[in-house]
Amino acid sequence: MATLKVPSHVPSPSEDAEQLQKAFSGWGTNEQLIIDILAHRNAAQRNSIRKAYHEAYGEDLLKCLEKELTRDFERIVLLFTMDPAERDAYLAKEATKNSSIHLVLMEIACARSSYALLDVKKAYHARYKKSLEEDVAHHTSGDYRKLLVPLVSTFRYEGEESDMSLAKSEAKILHEKISDKQYGDEELIRILTTRSKAQLNATLSHYNNSFGSPINKDLKADPSDQFLKLLRSAIKCLTTSEKYFEKVLRQALGKSGTDEWALTRVVATRAEVDMVRIKEAYQRRNSVPLDKAIAGDTSGDYEKMLLALIGAGDV
């Protein structure tokens, strides 16, 4: 469930484009007008506005926003305005250039549906004249490559079926490999990267029931191991993505300073998807509404845009 709020009467794309053009003109920029429009239009509507803007003014709306805005506010407006597939392709490209952000590639591979991931790959082809797979494979190595390449490559089955005997046999394989600390083992990676989410849920339930603890607990053997952390995140993202994103937000809004980069990414990518559930998970875990936590850690137009996207004021 999305937190994005679209008004019951939406102006035409060319009216919105005209308003945005006005927001850029004259003395200073009218940030509030930009928020009022772009934070309250769905992906299809934003695409139509970009098209109308280009037709009317001969310029790319994203380029104009880039010129007019700065810093965190610029980034959240730009990311959110992009089409979701284009946005993921862009985030993935950034991630391949900076191999420390394996997490973003994992998120795009695990928290999108098979068809949404396919759209990301098509957008990647169109924009970068390469495949997502070749860039990920080229820019990663070792266990990270072994995990991330199949994660971004597989077109997972999305049906609800699960095979209990398979769940049993594969839970056993996972338990053996984890007990032997073979975290980069090819069977372990095969199971996590190719099985459907329904099948993985069945396998991991079986794991918990048969071996007495959840897989992610067993994967905490060495809390400082970054690959193990990625593996746990991937499992969480595949099985209970709202809890994964709750944790990213919790850490981003943590005591050791705000991580605007993560906050922006999660809000921009989930506002139209499952932010309602993420907010619920956040409230449950932290006993504070997400709105309040964000308002406490951010300010100005950036704060306003974030709060608009997460539907602040809703219960």
Added chain:
Amino acid sequence: MATLKVPSHVPSPSEDAEQLQKAFSGWGTNEQLIIDILAHRNAAQRNSIRKAYHEAYGEDLLKCLEKELTRDFERIVLLFTMDPAERDAYLAKEATKNSSIHLVLMEIACARSSYALLDVKKAYHARYKKSLEEDVAHHTSGDYRKLLVPLVSTFRYEGEESDMSLAKSEAKILHEKISDKQYGDEELIRILTTRSKAQLNATLSHYNNSFGSPINKDLKADPSDQFLKLLRSAIKCLTTSEKYFEKVLRQALGKSGTDEWALTRVVATRAEVDMVRIKEAYQRRNSVPLDKAIAGDTSGDYEKMLLALIGAGDV
């Protein structure tokens, strides 16, 4: 270029369905009528006939063909009548059950366009309630798995661009690994399984120019090694698929008896794609037209169906 010949006037799908139903009725089966219809309709037309047949008679045309026909003739008619993506899904499923036929998985991964391979994956989901990737990963092992899983998984970029400096650096990597006999090396496999066909062509030309022999010659170090054979076939399939299929046909029609299984597969899968080029390659290599070779090795309705599909009588 396809060899499939569709008449200038095509009856309506329901007329075709009615004729087929007649071919199944009465004393014996009218095989010639089946050939006259099904070997001369394109994939969209065959799909419409199946739909019309189901509407008129409440039965699946494929099931009826299965009941009426036998042996090699049955197999070629069934395979050809299927939708191309459904047929590939079916062939791939057969291949995962019989791990000796890695070749078929490789063919489907390498000789189809990215979008055709995607359609195969969608057909696989629909028919088998699983992903192609998970079945391939589950049913293969060792170097075969290392090669085949990314081959079937990657959504390759299909543009014509190639990057010469990348071609140079990756030709060098390939040469080093092959010189060291590291045929299952992950860098070698990464390059072959993720780069676009245009990029691979550039890399392999560079290989040939810089190191004095084509890559497939260097991969012949041990002619009895089955994995090396698969690697050479994949490279051929990715870069000059008509030569690859010419060789499969040459071996299928070879002196040591006919391999109907391979002959049927190649004719059924290529008649609508590039059989014109395959026939040209066959004539060049064997100084005998493919029609003549097939007529010499096969007989009866099976022969008639094969010859109809490869457009026998055309030059």
